Amino acid sequence: MSKLRVAVLGGGGRIGSEAVRAVEAAEDMELVASLGRGDKLETLVDAGAQVAVDLTTPASVMGNLDFCVRHGIHAVVGTTGWTDERLAQLKGWLDQSPETGVLIAPNFSIGAVLTMKFAQIAAPWFESVEVVELHHPNKVDAPSGTATRTAQLIAEARRKAGTAEAPDATVTALDGARGADVDGVPVHAVRLRGLLAHQEVLLGGEGETLTLRHDSLHHSSFMPGILLGVRRVGSAPGLTFGLEHFLDLG
Numbered sequence: 001m002s003k004l005r006v007a008v009l010g011g012g013g014r015i016g017s018e019a020v021r022a023v024e025a026a027e028d029m030e031l032v033a034s035l036g037r038g039d040k041l042e043t044l045v046d047a048g049a050q051v052a053v054d055l056t057t058p059a060s061v062m063g064n065l066d067f068c069v070r071h072g073i074h075a076v077v078g079t080t081g082w083t084d085e086r087l088a089q090l091k092g093w094l095d096q097s098p099e100t101g102v103l104i105a106p107n108f109s110i111g112a113v114l115t116m117k118f119a120q121i122a123a124p125w126f127e128s129v130e131v132v133e134l135h136h137p138n139k140v141d142a143p144s145g146t147a148t149r150t151a152q153l154i155a156e157a158r159r160k161a162g163t164a165e166a167p168d169a170t171v172t173a174l175d176g177a178r179g180a181d182v183d184g185v186p187v188h189a190v191r192l193r194g195l196l197a198h199q200e201v202l203l204g205g206e207g208e209t210l211t212l213r214h215d216s217l218h219h220s221s222f223m224p225g226i227l228l229g230v231r232r233v234g235s236a237p238g239l240t241f242g243l244e245h246f247l248d249l250g
């Protein structure tokens, strides 16, 4: 059977370099290109890439995806910075190239995907819910893509269940003291040397609390999800948002 021809954009970065090694080690894949900032995207076409993995920056990802979709190259995207406007623009490009698939995964690790799922289930059952994400200090965006998505899913679950707003008597606060407001859910971002990627969802009800915590201790935690995305994205035309759609979580 012929191998999947895979390129990595951002192949010199923290997660990109790990992805390059993972693709090289996968028996059913061939790494045909690893691109850094300033490298020509035409290389993807010359190399015959079927799937591009984007692990670059929020400032670069849209240009990369515009190129990939126009050239019918499927994309697996871990890069953060997604807004409704960006998603709408991407969907517009995909409408012009209906056989192309793009997977955007706010987090490729199975533990993080499950944390989001558990948070969705728990959120309507508690009065209060807040998200704390903790990352290495080289991260350029805050809050993390994972925390943003987690908060959106929590808010959606509470809206559907008709849950009341979380109690909060704060009348005076320093800027940022109560975190960022993501769909009504406070999200707090910590940047600390020594950390990689961590998240807590704190839920509180009368007389009890529940804490969901996930820790990515090494970039290897993201690799099975990236490889799964690469294998599946070609048979999922259009936009898939979230790795959970490629997992049978019940």
Ligand SMILES: NC(=O)C1=CN([C@@H]2O[C@H](COP(=O)(O)OP(=O)(O)OC[C@H]3O[C@@H](n4cnc5c(N)ncnc54)[C@H](OP(=O)(O)O)[C@@H]3O)[C@@H](O)[C@H]2O)C=CC1
Binding pocket: 009, 010, 011, 012, 013, 014, 015, 016, 035, 036, 037, 038, 039, 055, 056, 057, 058, 060, 064, 077, 078, 079, 080, 081, 105, 106, 107, 108, 109, 145, 222
């Ligand atoms: N979804 C997930 O599970 C995960 C997502 N991420 C996300 O992945 C992204 C990358 O993170 P991280 O590896 O820590 O960041 P790094 O800064 O270490 O890596 C980004 C890399 O992309 C390169 N780059 C920038 N622009 C381009 C471009 N146009 N074409 C090709 N390469 C480019 C950078 O080059 P240069 O250094 O020259 O600027 C750098 O090597 C972030 O958005 C992060 O949040 C990270 C981990 C897991």
Ligand SMILES: O=C(O)C1=N[C@H](C(=O)O)C[C@H](O)C1
Binding pocket: 080, 106, 107, 135, 139, 143, 144, 145, 146, 147, 196, 197, 198
């Ligand atoms: O920048 C990182 O490191 C990570 N970014 C992603 C995010 O913003 O959620 C995924 C993971 O948290 C690691």
